[in-house]
Structures are given as C-alpha cells and as structure tokens.
Amino acid sequence: MRVFIKLLLLISVVSSPLSIAGSNKDAKAHFKPEAIVKFAKNVEKFAAENGARAFIIARVGRPQSDLPKGIKFTHTAVAIYSSITLANGEIAKGYAIHNLYQDANKPDRSSLIVDYPADFFWGAHDLKAGIIIPTPDLQQRIIETIASGKQQLIHNKKYSVLANPFNSEFQNCTEYTLDLLNASIYQSTDVKKLKLNAKAHFKPQRVKTSPFKLMLGSIFMDEVTTKDHKGKIYTTTFSTIGKYLKSNDLLLKSVVFDVDGRVSELI
Numbered sequence: 001m002r003v004f005i006k007l008l009l010l011i012s013v014v015s016s017p018l019s020i021a022g023s024n025k026d027a028k029a030h031f032k033p034e035a036i037v038k039f040a041k042n043v044e045k046f047a048a049e050n051g052a053r054a055f056i057i058a059r060v061g062r063p064q065s066d067l068p069k070g071i072k073f074t075h076t077a078v079a080i081y082s083s084i085t086l087a088n089g090e091i092a093k094g095y096a097i098h099n100l101y102q103d104a105n106k107p108d109r110s111s112l113i114v115d116y117p118a119d120f121f122w123g124a125h126d127l128k129a130g131i132i133i134p135t136p137d138l139q140q141r142i143i144e145t146i147a148s149g150k151q152q153l154i155h156n157k158k159y160s161v162l163a164n165p166f167n168s169e170f171q172n173c174t175e176y177t178l179d180l181l182n183a184s185i186y187q188s189t190d191v192k193k194l195k196l197n198a199k200a201h202f203k204p205q206r207v208k209t210s211p212f213k214l215m216l217g218s219i220f221m222d223e224v225t226t227k228d229h230k231g232k233i234y235t236t237t238f239s240t241i242g243k244y245l246k247s248n249d250l251l252l253k254s255v256v257f258d259v260d261g262r263v264s265e266l267i
Contacts, residue, residue, distance in 0.1 A: 027061065027123020039127045039259055040117035044095050046257055047131060053081045054139040056177060057097060058130030058238040059121055068207055072256070072266075073130045073238040075099075076174045077120065080146055084116065098146060100176040102159055108225075110159040110171065112152065127259035130238045130266060133252040134181075134245055141184035153189040154179045160225045162207060165236045166199045168192075169228035174236040178202065181241070185250070202244050204234040242267045 029036065047055055058073035067074070082096040097120050103109045121127065134142070145151055160170035165178055168191050182194045226233060245251040246267060254266040 029122050030125055031127060035127065035259075036121050036124075037118045039129075040121050042261060043121075043129045043131070043257055044117055046261075046263070047079065047095065047133070048081070050133055050253055051136070052079075052131075052133045052139070052252075053136075054142040055079050055134065056130075056132040056181075056238070056241060057120065058132075059124045060126045060128055061123060062125055064126070070205055070239070071207075071237055076130070076177045076238045076241070078142060078146070078177060078180060079117075080143060098151065098180075100155065100159075100171065100173045108159050109157050110155075110173075110176075111157070112155055129257045130255075131257055132238070132242045132245065132254045132266070135250050135252050138181075138184060138245075138250050141187065142180070145180065145184045150183060150189050151180055154183050154191060154194065160228065162226060162229070162233055162235050164228040164234065165202060165204050166195055166234075167228050168195060170225065172235070174238060174241065178236050178241055178244070181245070201248065202236075203240060205237040205240045207233040207235055239267060 031039075043057070047057075055078070056076060057079045058076045060072070061074035064072075077097050077099040079095040079097045082094065084092050084094050084096060086092055095117055096114050097116060099113050099115060099120075100110050101113050103111055121129070133139075155176065156168055156171035158170050159172060161172055163170040163172040163175045165175050171179070178198065179191070179194055182197055183189055186194065186197060188194065242251065242254040246254065256264045256266055258264075
C-alpha cells in the first residue's frame with residue numbers, strides 16, 4: 001500500500017508541469033456560466049474591433065504556477081469569423097474556433113473539432129485570452145485553407161503534449177496551429193516541406209523540466225512522450241507563434257486580454 005501511495009504522489013508531481021498543451025474539450029467550469037459567456041463575448045468584440053476575420057486564440061487551462069517557465073497558455077486554436085446556425089435555426093455572425101482536441105478516452109489521440117468562444121473558455125482556469133491577429137493577407141489565406149478543408153490534410157492524430165514542431169511523429173494543439181499557419185503561408189499541405197520551413201524560420205520554446213519527471217510522465221501518461229526529441233525538449237507555444245509571425249512581418253497585433261478588459265502586449 002505504501003508503494004502504491006508513493007506512486008500516486010509521483011504521478012501528481014509529474015502530471016502538473018507536463019500539462020503544457022493540454023487540449024481537452026470537456027472540462028469543469030471554474031466560473032459561473034454568465035461570467036464565461038460575458039468574457040467570451042468581450043473577446044469576440046475585441047477581435048472584431050481590431051479587424052480580425054481570422055486570429056489565433058489561446059486559453060489558460062491550469063494554474064500559472066503549474067506551468068513551466070515561459071509557458072503562458074495551455075490551449076491554442078484558430079478563430080474564424082463565420083455564419084453560425086443557432087439552436088433555433090437562425091443564422092448569426094460570430095467566431096467559430098477550429099481546435100485540435102485530445103480524444104476523451106484516448107489522450108494520445110486527437111480530433112479536429114469546431115466550437116465557439118463560450119465553449120472554448122468553459123474550462124479555463126483564468127478568464128484570460130491570448131489573441132494573435134495576423135496581417136490581413138495571412139488572415140485571408142487562413143480562411144481559404146480552412147474553407148477548402150485542407151486543414152484536415154495536416155492533422156496528425158498521434159498526440160503528444162511535448163510534440164516536436166520539426167518532425168511529424170506527433171502533434172499537439174499549438175503545433176497544429178503552427179502547421180495550419182505555414183500551410184496558409186506557403187499554400188501547401190506537404191508536411192515534409194512545412195517541417196523544413198519551420199526548422200528554417202521558427203524558434204520553439206525550450207521546456208525545462210527534470211528528466212525524472214519526463215520519465216515518469218511517459219510511464220504513467222499516454223499523452224507524454226519524448227520519442228520525437230533528441231536531447232533537450234523544445235515545443236511550440238502560443239508565445240513562440242506570436243514571435244514567429246512578428247519576425248516575418250506577418251503580425252498585426254499580439255495581446256493578452258483579461259476579464260476586466262485590460263490589454264497587455266504578449267511579446
């Protein structure tokens with residue numbers, strides 16, 4: 001029994017700092033529904049007022065103290081201004097969010113799922129949004145990529161929270177977002193080409209966590225693996241995507257938007 005308890009404690013120690021890109025669709029709400037809906041609407045309003053027809057959106061799914069240094073958000077997706085059919089059959093305008101989510105029963109697998117801002121922020125630990133608005137030309141290319149269904153061609157169902165952005169062995173939500181951006185930039189769904197271009201121009205985030213925690217994580221959590229890495233661990237994050245667009249003159253705005261409507265620069 002003591003051994004079992006020790007193992008449980010080890011799992012709890014490991015799971016927290018490795019939940020970097022946790023992309024679960026269903027999560028328990030930490031705020032009242034009306035507060036979540038109000039915040040989601042304010043995010044939409046801010047994006048629309050800043051000319052975003054397509055933008056990258058992020059949420060915080062865990063306490064900031066649980067996240068490794070340099071990691072600000074845990075889930076990233078692409079929001080597209082769309083015509084949305086409501087439950088009563090009416091058509092409304094708003095943002096549809098295109099996500100890569102972990103499968104509920106198989107956390108080492110993922111699916112592409114469209115939801116909406118209130119759904120997106122439902123399980124958020126903090127009512128805080130990351131917003132990256134690309135240039136109008138790149139926005140249009142993103143819209144065309146998704147409208148054509150080409151985003152399906154770059155989806156890798158094999159999920160890893162620590163996915164290496166420079167190969168196609170695994171994928172997480174932020175790497176998928178980067179791949180979608182590059183598919184739009186280069187107008188190609190050739191994954192090999194996209195990875196070569198990422199390696200040439202994209203600077204990922206170093207993940208600093210102990211080898212011991214990584215080892216235990218890979219033993220106890222299906223979605224944790226470092227098989228696609230050699231040496232130090234690097235992965236895609238919301239902030240590194242913002243820096244990537246900025247360094248290539250493809251960024252219009254990158255901010256953090258909080259529950260009180262305060263806006264601060266991301267990078």
